[in-house]
Amino acid sequence: MVRIAHFADTHVGYKQYNLDEREKDIYDALDEIGDKILEEHVDIVVHCGDLFDSPRPTPQAYRAFKRFLAKLDGKAKVFAVLGDHDRPKSRGVAPHVLFEDQMQILGVGGCAEHQQVKIGGRDVLIAGLSNLSRAYRPLLLEELKKLAGLQLNGALGVLLLHEGVDKFLPYEGAFELCLDEIPRNFGYVAMGHLHQRIKASVGEGELAYPGSSEIISRTEISGWQKSGKGFYVVDLEGDDVEVRDVNLECIRPQVEAKLTYAHLEIGLGELVKKLDGMTKLPLVHVVVEGKGVDRQGVHKTLTRALAGVALSFRPEVVEESEVRLPELRAGSFNVGQVIQDYFKDEKVAGLALELWRHLRVGESDEAERVADEYFEKVKAA
Ligand SMILES: [Mn+2]
Incomplete structure (x- = not known):
């Protein structure tokens, strides 16, 4: 049997809401993953x-990953692919190259790679x-076709990708791949x-x-409540593949509340009663809805009530007059399609959709990054 630890989207260095504690939470998650991977042998x-x-990670982020690799201390072979967040924007190298004597980075520059290793015979x-x-979908498909044609000759096949698959993004239309475009000759496709x-x-x-290892965005709260955050342990044995969740205990709770x-x-x-006794002080997202809301007063009240029971809170005030429900028929609504119809141009619609995904949950930093990236692309074209 060959045992694999599979994780992704650690976003090391991320500092949610510019809070030092949130930056440290992400490092803590990586530390716990390292410990738990060791336990799993x-x-x-x-x-x-x-x-x-x-x-371009900060020195703190580099140090956190260095500590992770040191923990593994050559006890496992480490492979990685780059994501959209950590691949270099134009020319230049990925931050991972600093660790290339301890890990292998696969398929950089639009060129799929593979290698064979021997594990216990x-x-x-x-x-x-x-x-x-x-934007590079044709290249992506071409490379996947090459991978689909690989002869495994009895070897266990593991494929690493960082892409969105349509089946799991039904409302947003922001996917790069369809499920049936994924090569079918691999025993385990690690995404x-x-x-x-x-x-x-x-x-x-x-x-x-495996999902992100901490709660990176507010949209992940329900998923975290349902199935936790962490990584997978995958056992490969002949045609048998067993994927098991390993959940982390250090995740900082995030709570959504709607108050009138x-x-x-x-x-x-x-x-406050609900927040009491949580393992780590939670992050609270509060929506206050009503008429003639005194915003400053609300902020003061929240600050007083949540001091000591929450790390921080994100207030949102909704005036009753602003609450308008759009008339949409059930099942007919696809945000991606609506945006596409409005803008006509596919590239602009893509930008708008990405901005919408971030801004609807208040991720203005992320939206800024998306806008910058788009601008750089336009400039380069
Ligand atoms: Mn990504």
Whole structure:
């Protein structure tokens, strides 16, 4: 049997809401992953992209990953592909190259790569293609076709990718690949990019997204509540593939609350009770809805009530007059399609869709990054 630890989207260096504690939370998650990987006695470790939050990590982020690799201390072979966050923007090298004597980076520059390793007498073929954006879909498909034609000759096949697959993004249309475009000759297709945990079958094998290792965005809260955050341990034995969740204990809780302005104190009392006794001080997302809301007053009340029971809170005030429900028929709504119809131009629609995904949850830093990246592309063209 060959045992693999599969993780992705660690976003090391990310500092949610510019809070020092959140930057440290991400390092803590990486530390715990390292500890738990050691407990599992894995042969191979694969990271499927967005290891770092940026192609130019801070020294602290580098140090956190250095500590992770030192922990493994050559006990497992480490492979990685680059994600959209940590691949270099134009010319230049990925931050991973600093560690290239301890890990292999696969499929950089739009060229899929594979290599064979021997684990306890078994041949394992590890293939990978680093992230290519939707704009390079033809190249992506061409490379995947080459991988699909690989002869495994009895070796266990593992494929590493960092892309969005349509089946798991039904409303947004922001995918790079369709499920049936994934090569079917690999026993395990290790994915990165989507931050929720997903498992599916493809061909004879299994495909899985381990999700992000911490809660990177507010949209991940429900997924975290349902299936936790962490990584996968994958056991490969002949045609049998077993994928098991390993959840982290250090995740900082995030709570969403909706309060009415008229009954703010009562609602807050209940919220505070709910927050009491959590392992780490939670991050709280509060929506206050009502008429003629005194925003400053609300902020003061929240600050007073949540001091000591929350790390920080993100307030949002919704005036009752602003609450308008759009008339949409059930099942007919696809944000990607609406945006596409409005803008006509595919590239502009792509930009708008990405901005929408971030801005609807208040991720203005992320939106800025997307806008900068788009601008750089336009400038280069
Ligand atoms: Mn990504």
